[in-house]
Amino acid sequence: MTQRIASYPGTALSEEDIERGRVLSIHDRLRADYAWDAGLAIGRYLDGLKAGQILGVRCERCDRTVVPPRAFCEQCFAPMDAFVPLAGVGTVNTFSLCYVTWDVKRIAEPLIPSVIDLDGTSPPAGIMHLLGGVATDRVRIGMRVRAVWKPARAREGAITDIRYFKPLRRG
Amino acid sequence: MSMRRVAVVGAGMTRFVRRAMETPKELAWHAARMALDSCGLTLKDVGGVCIGSAPDAFDGVHMKGEYLSDGSGAWGKPVMRSFVGGGTGVFLGPHGWYHAASGLFDVVLVVAEEKMSSFYPHAQAAFVTIFDHTTERPLKPNLLWIFALEMNRYMQTYGISKRDIAQVAVKNKRNAADHPCAMLGEANITIEDVLNSEVLAWPVQRLDVSPVSDGAVAIVMAAEGVAERITDRPVWVQGVGWNLDTAYWTNRDLAYPAYVERAARMAYDMAGVREPRKEIHIVEPYDPFDYKELHHLEGLLLADRGKAPELTAQGVTAREGAMPVCPSGGLLGVGNPITAAGLMKVAELFWQLRGEAGARQVPGKPERGLAQAWGDLMQVGTVTILGTQRPA
Numbered sequence: 001m002t003q004r005i006a007s008y009p010g011t012a013l014s015e016e017d018i019e020r021g022r023v024l025s026i027h028d029r030l031r032a033d034y035a036w037d038a039g040l041a042i043g044r045y046l047d048g049l050k051a052g053q054i055l056g057v058r059c060e061r062c063d064r065t066v067v068p069p070r071a072f073c074e075q076c077f078a079p080m081d082a083f084v085p086l087a088g089v090g091t092v093n094t095f096s097l098c099y100v101t102w103d104v105k106r107i108a109e110p111l112i113p114s115v116i117d118l119d120g121t122s123p124p125a126g127i128m129h130l131l132g133g134v135a136t137d138r139v140r141i142g143m144r145v146r147a148v149w150k151p152a153r154a155r156e157g158a159i160t161d162i163r164y165f166k167p168l169r170r171g
Numbered sequence: 172m173s174m175r176r177v178a179v180v181g182a183g184m185t186r187f188v189r190r191a192m193e194t195p196k197e198l199a200w201h202a203a204r205m206a207l208d209s210c211g212l213t214l215k216d217v218g219g220v221c222i223g224s225a226p227d228a229f230d231g232v233h234m235k236g237e238y239l240s241d242g243s244g245a246w247g248k249p250v251m252r253s254f255v256g257g258g259t260g261v262f263l264g265p266h267g268w269y270h271a272a273s274g275l276f277d278v279v280l281v282v283a284e285e286k287m288s289s290f291y292p293h294a295q296a297a298f299v300t301i302f303d304h305t306t307e308r309p310l311k312p313n314l315l316w317i318f319a320l321e322m323n324r325y326m327q328t329y330g331i332s333k334r335d336i337a338q339v340a341v342k343n344k345r346n347a348a349d350h351p352c353a354m355l356g357e358a359n360i361t362i363e364d365v366l367n368s369e370v371l372a373w374p375v376q377r378l379d380v381s382p383v384s385d386g387a388v389a390i391v392m393a394a395e396g397v398a399e400r401i402t403d404r405p406v407w408v409q410g411v412g413w414n415l416d417t418a419y420w421t422n423r424d425l426a427y428p429a430y431v432e433r434a435a436r437m438a439y440d441m442a443g444v445r446e447p448r449k450e451i452h453i454v455e456p457y458d459p460f461d462y463k464e465l466h467h468l469e470g471l472l473l474a475d476r477g478k479a480p481e482l483t484a485q486g487v488t489a490r491e492g493a494m495p496v497c498p499s500g501g502l503l504g505v506g507n508p509i510t511a512a513g514l515m516k517v518a519e520l521f522w523q524l525r526g527e528a529g530a531r532q533v534p535g536k537p538e539r540g541l542a543q544a545w546g547d548l549m550q551v552g553t554v555t556i557l558g559t560q561r562p563a
């Protein structure tokens with residue numbers, strides 16, 4: 001950043017320059033379709049969700065129960081195959097009130113994403129999900145919540161088989 | 172360690188802009204050429220080239236490293252690209268250092284480039300794929316969520332207010348007003364401006380966030396014996412560190428970045444720094460969101476846990492303060508072309524330690540500075556320590 005440099009390179013364009021064709025640009029769309037295999041541990045997790053149950057997994061050696069399940073313990077590198085049913089009840093670790101979509105369009109009613117520490121796991125071990133059935137001004141860190149499931153026939157083995165988590169008590 | 176000592180001997184950068192007319196390769200060339208010119212070298216002097224850039228999907232250019240190679244001065248040369256998310260720009264410190272310290276190359280050209288503006292309708296959508304495709308993406312998350320969730324946890328754990336955090340955005344955007352390449356420098360911005368800006372994902376508001384940007388930065392690194400012949404003021408790499416946690420970001424303490432601490436300890440050990448708060452004179456921590464600067468100062472052991480906002484309020488982290496933090500203006504002020512923003516922090520230390528930072532120069536002839544970046548799913552810490560003293 002010596003004073004020798006009078007003007008730095010890099011030419012700023014505006015959105016209008018593109019829209020009005022004042023500079024040339026090419027617009028194209030990449031197709032990227034994938035089918036991801038759930039794998040061993042998450043496969044069991046999804047089976048559990050379809051059955052209306054959240055499964056954690058346990059490493060006896062580290063005395064640790066975590067969710068989402070994984071095939072191996074990242075800390076001791078042993079297999080992690082002792083699945084543990086969790087009660088579907090937990091505590092709000094943190095939350096946000098989100099007023100924009102993934103492409104930054106505004107939404108009127110905010111989504112309430114949250115990290116929920118599930119009972120029966122070794123803290124800190126939460127999952128990300130949404131909160132619902134609660135007014136935005138009543139949401140609190142530390143609030144006790146439980147999973148609200150889709151009806152059994154509508155469940156498909158996906159994280160969305162849990163519609164959201166809602167307060168245990170009416171606040 | 173039987174490694175050679177390595178110094179930074181030159182640096183260059185483009186302006187950071189919302190949308191650049193130049194292609195990624197053209198931006199890289201401008202920065203790389205400026206870095207070579209700044210120390211009187213030409214391509215012939217360069218042994219190897221190190222490139223840092225985000226995943227190909229961000230620019231929509233497949234094999235981005237290969238595409239960028241000629242613009243980065245790598246024609247006919249050994250070239251290596253690295254990527255550790257947002258941590259990449261400062262990871263180029265250890266990446267470039269290795270190339271020269273190992274004895275493989277005497278002079279290494281290190282280039283970081285990002286062009287985020289090509290993604291339509293908004294670059295934020297490119298980040299959605301960082302979430303787990305099976306357990307998280309069906310919930311239709313967006314990038315703001317992880318920051319908002321971490322920020323809220325940080326605030327709650329230590330009783331920190333939005334006002335405490337907004338001070339960081341004000342400081343950095345004001346600092347950036349003195350940076351010739353800055354995108355969002357604002358000399359007169361106030362805390363009220365930040366607190367009144369649009370709520371995106373509470374507690375995150377518009378002015379808490381760094382902008383989508385295009386830009387490139389390059390530095391030249393040289394091994395001992397060569398560096399001193401290139402310049403009489405080499406700035407030495409005194410320490411490097413990096414560390415990764417798992418991608419299970421919901422399984423860790425969101426109020427404290429332990430992986431940043433592990434990276435910092437690695438770098439402090441190498442640099443022989445025992446009391447970082449006394450021995451680090453300038454800090455350029457990663458500030459894509461204002462609370463992240465505070466979070467990272469704590470992870471770097473430069474503030475007690477939950478106490479970084481007090482340092483900001485007391486002016487300790489101001490450009491004229493006892494420990495200037497982001498005198499460049501940071502990502503919040505200069506802009507955030509991801510890997511280029513990280514390497515900009517390393518370049519800022521180079522200019523500051525040589526007394527070449529112009530209107531941004533911190534007083535008191537600083538001798539040692541630390542740059543840090545962070546990335547992926549709350550999991551990466553990268554640290555580079557530069558200093559005027561040649562390591563023992």
Ligand SMILES: [Zn+2]
Pocket residue numbers: 059060061062063073074075076077078
């Ligand atoms: Zn284990």
